[in-house]
Amino acid sequence: MFCFQCQEAAKGTGCTVKGVCGKTDTCAALQDALVHTLKGISLYAENTNADKKYGRFVSQALFATITNANFDDARIYELILEGVKLRNELKAISGANVTCDCANWIPSSMADAIAKGNSFGVLSQENEDIRSLRELLIYGLKGIAAYADHAYVLGYEDTAIYNHMFKALAATTKDLSADELVAMIMKTGESAVTTMALLDKANTSTYGNPEVTEVNIGVGARPGILISGHDLRDLKDLLEQTKGTGVDVYTHSEMLPAHYYPEFKKYENFVGNYGNAWWKQDKEFESFNGPILMTTNCIVPVRESYKNRMFTTGMAGYPGLKHIADRKEGGQKDFSEVIALAKTCPAPTQIETGKIVGGFAHAQVMAVADKVVEAVKAGAIKRFVVMAGCDGRHKERSYFTEVAENLPQDAVILTAGCAKYRYNKLNLGDIGGIPRVLDAGQCNDSYSLAVIALKLKEVFGLDDINKLPLSFDIAWYEQKAVAVLLALLFLGVKGVRLGPTLPAFLSPNVAKVLVDNFDIKPIGDVEGDVAKIMVGA
Ligand code: SF4
Ligand code: SF3
The missing domain is CATH 3.40.50.2030 (Rossmann fold)
Known part of the structure; x- marks a missing residue:
């Protein structure tokens, strides 16, 4: 494996044996094969008026390859198979003859996909500057993909974002000059602004504008569920389903800002934030005592002591953890198993007390x-x-x-x-x-x-x-x-x-x-x- 997409890349150059994040070399190879497949989809999609489902898939699959999001080989392999199927659909629709391997390969087994990932990984590009520009482009797209998916979950989509994703991913397979790649990177910056604006609209139109809020960092006496990550709709479903059950909901790390939204303040069992940034979770999840739901990155290698009470959902995944399935259109995700487990757990152990203040998003500051x-x-x-x-x-x-x-x-x-x-x-x-x-x-x-x-x-x-x-x-x-x-x-x-x-x-x-x-x-x-x-x- 070779991965250097995050700040913690081994020795400041890249992880080669196992990720500092815990990603194994097989998972790294599968993720590389997945990105390879997404490039193939993009080569067909960039010149077709592709249906939104292709953009959605590329976003979700890129999202799964973000640092600390999905460590589950089986899930990544499923995404590869789905990607190949979608790519072949587009190939038939476009009638184009694209010679790139990414536009034609068909995995015969997981081992075959791992071999593919190993031969088309980051280091397969020998020119270090072109490699650097291509990867910078892909990493920017991964961030955009995560945000685009959160907006989509709330019913907000923009084909311009998907189209840029196709063009930019396709660009990484072509013989472009450094200047052309830099121009594509700048366009990616523009697309990042468009995507964050769309997500802002999705979040604020659905849950109201964040307002100045004091958030409790202590704990109550009832059992709790800890929800982490960025997906506000998952939180909404969880709050609806825990209402009146005697189970409290706490936010962790990037879910903290959910407390600033008016919509979530309505829930009396939405009691506070537990713990700190993602990397301290291996200690803090232990003392939380109840179930933990990871809606996105960042998952750190899971300890035995809380493994049986940790769940993933959405594009997050980890081998051996229960994964809560997607919602059916118009419905909610089913968190009943998480809630039933919470009822059998002791209340969280207090690790901090007091309050923190937040909610200074644009509408509040403008006020x-x-x-x-x-x-x-x-x-x-x-x-x-x-x-x-x-x-x-x-x-x-x-x-x-x-x-x-x-x-x-x-x-x-x-x-x-x-x-x-x-x-x-x-x-x-x-x-x-x-x-x-x-x-x-x-x-x-x-x-x-x-x-x-x-x-x-x-x-x-x-x-x-x-x-x-x-x-x-x-x-x-x-x-x-x-x-x-x-x-x-x-x-x-x-x-x-x-x-x-x-x-x-x-x-x-x-x-x-x-x-x-x-x-x-x-x-x-x-x-x-x-x-x-x-x-x-
Ligand atoms: Fe290493 Fe994981 Fe970061 Fe990749 S994402 S550079 S494997 S720590
Ligand atoms: Fe990122 Fe893990 Fe903090 Fe959204 S999610 S910011 S690191």
Whole structure:
């Protein structure tokens, strides 16, 4: 195997024996064979007016290959078989004669698919710059795919997003120049903006606009179910089905922002958030005591002590865990087994107490825009620092906690994604009633931060987003962060700091393109960075 798609790639170069994430070499090969198949689908779909079902499939299958989403060989192999079937349908419809292996191969067995993945993996492209650009493109698409799937689940789709996915995946099989690939990457940034906007519309039209909310981080006396990941519709079904059963529902990691939506506040058994970012789950799931439902990434290798009370659903999967099947059209997923199990479990063991505040998505911030603008004009707020993205295991990530602690009192942190767990429980105070950490929501709610920045640009009559008193200090881990980063670049944001390390998949030349054109820089030391951030350097 060779995989370097996430920030924790072994030795900062790539995982070769087994993923640091726990992905086995067979699962890695199957995922590579799946991506290979999706390229074949795309080669036919890009020139056909393909039905939405093909776009949906490509999104869901790409989503399954995101870091920490699906470790289940059998499920990945099923997706390959389904993909080959759909590809052959498109082949017949288009009547095209495409010679690429990805457009024609037919797996005869799982072993055959593993061999295919091994011969068409990342390293099959020998030119390291073309490899780097192609993979950057694919990882951006994976992030978009996850967001597109969440929007689809709520009934929102956009064929332009699917069409871009086809074009971009097909592009990775062609003999394109570096410049042509860079142009495709920029278009992917545009598509990331479109997709996050669509998901924002899906979430807010269905569940209301997030509002400032205090979230309890302690526990109650009743048994609970812990729901993790990003899928709000799964949460809605679970809340409906646990209503009045005596079972409480807690959010974990990226599900925390669900508390900010008016729709979910109606449920008296929706009691709080348990634990921290994804990577601490192997300890925190143990002390939760009740069932855990993973709706998306990020799953870490599952311990025996809670294996029999952990479930996956949607595109998440893990061998040996029960998988809750998809809902029938118009219906709900059936969580009765999860709820029945919860009733037999003790209440969660308390690991923290207190409250955290969030809900500063675009509508809520706009509602207090006057106050914010006033604070900037009066000099009470000198700088906004976007510290969105992901959290992870690396010790160097304490940098983000220290930056949050060391920024002067007149700086406000804007956040989204699980990066927030590095500083959302510190007491950083407020500026005239405006908290110094404004949490917009999940990583896809980075879109809200962009909307807020564009609005501020307008209010201050500026012609360039980079003239705002705004800096970006982004923590990344998986491919959704790649999509968010490409979205920022498309929106013209320059000078983003990125850490804890730059992606292993950027070759020196590709990294140089990003530095030269967008002034992207690796994080440095806390003191130096804080000083530079405050003067916009
Ligand atoms: Fe390694 Fe990350 Fe790939 Fe997992 S996803 S195999 S940790 S590079
Ligand atoms: Fe990602 Fe696992 Fe945090 Fe949505 S999901 S942000 S890492």
